[in-house]
Amino acid sequence: MSEKVLQVDDLKVYYPVRQGLMGRVLYVKAVDGVTLDVEKGEVLGIVGESGCGKSTLGKAVCKLIGTSGGRIVLNGRDITDLPEKELRPYRKQIQMIFQDPYASLNPRMTVHDIIAEPMIIHKMYSTKQEIDAKVVELLNEVGMDAYHAQRYPHEFSGGQRQRIGIARALATEPDLIIADEPVSALDVSIQSQVLNLLGKLLRERNLTMIFIAHDLAVVEHISNRVVVMYLGKVVETGTRDELYKNPLHPYSKALLDAHPVPDPTARKERVLLEGTIPSALNPPSGCKFHTRCKQCTVICSQVEPEPRRIEGCHTVCCHLFDNVGEPATIQ
Numbered sequence: 053m054s055e056k057v058l059q060v061d062d063l064k065v066y067y068p069v070r071q072g073l074m075g076r077v078l079y080v081k082a083v084d085g086v087t088l089d090v091e092k093g094e095v096l097g098i099v100g101e102s103g104c105g106k107s108t109l110g111k112a113v114c115k116l117i118g119t120s121g122g123r124i125v126l127n128g129r130d131i132t133d134l135p136e137k138e139l140r141p142y143r144k145q146i147q148m149i150f151q152d153p154y155a156s157l158n159p160r161m162t163v164h165d166i167i168a169e170p171m172i173i174h175k176m177y178s179t180k181q182e183i184d185a186k187v188v189e190l191l192n193e194v195g196m197d198a199y200h201a202q203r204y205p206h207e208f209s210g211g212q213r214q215r216i217g218i219a220r221a222l223a224t225e226p227d228l229i230i231a232d233e234p235v236s237a238l239d240v241s242i243q244s245q246v247l248n249l250l251g252k253l254l255r256e257r258n259l260t261m262i263f264i265a266h267d268l269a270v271v272e273h274i275s276n277r278v279v280v281m282y283l284g285k286v287v288e289t290g291t292r293d294e295l296y297k298n299p300l301h302p303y304s305k306a307l308l309d310a311h312p313v314p315d316p317t318a319r320k321e322r323v324l325l326e327g328t329i330p331s332a333l334n335p336p337s338g339c340k341f342h343t344r345c346k347q348c349t350v351i352c353s354q355v356e357p358e359p360r361r362i363e364g365c366h367t368v369c370c371h372l373f374d375n376v377g378e379p380a381t382i383q
């Protein structure tokens with residue numbers, strides 16, 4: 053039987069913004085009712101344009117920011133509103149790999165101290181020798197050498213810094229890793245090295261991961277299942293093959309058509325994504341994508357579409373599928 057590491061139910065992250073002379077409060081709905089789950093050993097890719105809420109979702113699941121509604125269940129325990137003291141053991145179970153390897157490592161700490169810090173905070177080992185040995189083991193695992201431990205982050209390239217970030221995330225032996233655009237700040241040649249390293253670690257350690265990215269090729273390379281987000285909401289989800297071979301939502305199709313393929317002539321009909329993502333402060337009514345959708349009809353601007361399960365775990369939120377498949381919870 054599959055084992056759920058993470059369950060997110062109807063999660064909301066709203067930011068209040070005061071507007072006008074009267075100080076009217078409006079809300080930026082960065083994450084607006086997201087439901088998803090992640091099974092043990094699975095890599096769940098989350099894709100969408102910049103501003104769709106995917107990084108906010110990752111930070112909320114990691115408990116780095118507060119939530120406005122919904123539930124986060126980790127290993128069967130609801131951690132949504134746990135006070136910091138009770139949350140501490142769960143912090144060990146979720147670790148994050150950040151987008152910017154230049155900003156996410158403390159420049160005043162040696163690599164040894166950066167990797168050792170989470171092990172010390174969570175009291176994982178009783179002696180300094182054990183911690184030192186573990187730091188070297190982790191450095192070797194991410195393709196670095198023991199002597200690197202005594203150096204500082206500024207002495208390394210972006211790719212090496214991201215390897216250090218990965219070693220730090222592995223230090224607590226977490227049940228879930230959230231990788232937030234882990235290669236997007238790196239040169240293309242380095243991206244593949246870091247992705248191959250992540251792939252190797254996923255296989256060898258049977259890791260469970262949420263992999264957040266705007267680059268569909270990167271997500272396809274690493275994920276088992278993919279969630280597409282638009283303006284704070286999940287619009288389509290499916291296995292990697294279901295989603296990449298047969299995207300259903302017009303937004304997913306446009307995203308896929310926007311990403312380069314080896315033989316561009318092989319695609320007969322391309323759906324172009326026009327315009328920019330609307331403001332989450334004042335989102336469109338009905339289907340949030342209707343202002344950019346070429347297949348928009350009258351109902352689209354009036355009624356928000358309900359999720360429909362088409363087949364397997366392939367689920368879509370679009371009025372084009374109102375009479376297809378079964379009603380579903382999109383996850």
Ligand code: SF4
Pocket residue numbers: 301302303339340341342343345346347348349352357369370371372
């Ligand atoms: Fe386009 Fe309408 Fe589907 Fe939204 S519901 S994606 S506007 S067809």
